[in-house]
Amino acid sequence: QVQFVESGGGAVKPGGSLRLSCSASGSIYIGSWAWFRQASGKPRELLTVTSRGLHTTYTDSAKDRFTASRDNTNNTLILQMNNLRPEDTAAYYCNTWPERSEYWGQGTQVTVSA
Numbered sequence: 001q002v003q004f005v006e007s008g009g010g011a012v013k014p015g016g017s018l019r020l021s022c023s024a025s026g027s028i029y030i031g032s033w034a035w036f037r038q039a040s041g042k043p044r045e046l047l048t049v050t051s052r053g054l055h056t057t058y059t060d061s062a063k064d065r066f067t068a069s070r071d072n073t074n075n076t077l078i079l080q081m082n083n084l085r086p087e088d089t090a091a092y093y094c095n096t097w098p099e100r101s102e103y104w105g106q107g108t109q110v111t112v113s114a
Contacts, residue, residue: 001025001026001102002024002025002026002027002028002102002103003024003025003026003102003103003104003105004022004023004024004025004093004094004095004103004104004105005022005023005024005025005105005106006020006021006022006092006093006094006105006106006107006108007020007021007022007108008020008021008108009091009092009107009108009109009110009111010109010110010111011111011112011113012084012110012111012112013112013113013114014084014085014086014112014113014114015083015084016084016112017080017081017082017083017084018081018084018110019078019079019080019081020035020078020079020080020081020092020108020110021076021077021078022035022076022077022078022079022094022105023074023075023076023077024075028075030052030072030075030096031051031052031096031097032049032050032051032052032096032097033049033050033052033070033077033094033095033096033097034046034047034048034049034050034094034095034096034097034099035047035048035062035066035068035077035079035092035093035094036092036093036094036095036099037061037088037090037091037092037093037110038090038091038093038107039087039089039090039091040090042090044093045059045061045090046059046097047059047061047062047066047068047079047092048062048066048068048079049097050068050069050070050077052072054069054070054072056068056069065081065082065083065084066079066080066081066082067079067080067082068080077094079092081110084110084112085112086112086113086114087112088110088112089110089111089112089113090109090110091107091108091109091110092107092108092109092110093105093107
């Protein structure tokens, strides 16, 4: 059974940076790979979609401050987040795009506060 595993979250002050990683727990061919986040009490939100050809599309919430990248050889997806704001506080997840319900992992918590 394949599941994605996210890591790299933590607590930072506004303006800080974090680098999130996502890996697959089993063998899987990943076409498009996406980052999502879910703040407490809010629906899950799409942030980025990175194609197997390494092209990334950003939603408004992610553009300018976030950079997604992937390593197809090692099946790793990265999200570099800079200039973090309190409104970025959420659990961050990765999944294929379109997402598959059976692939959701535990996520990694990002908390931005002074």
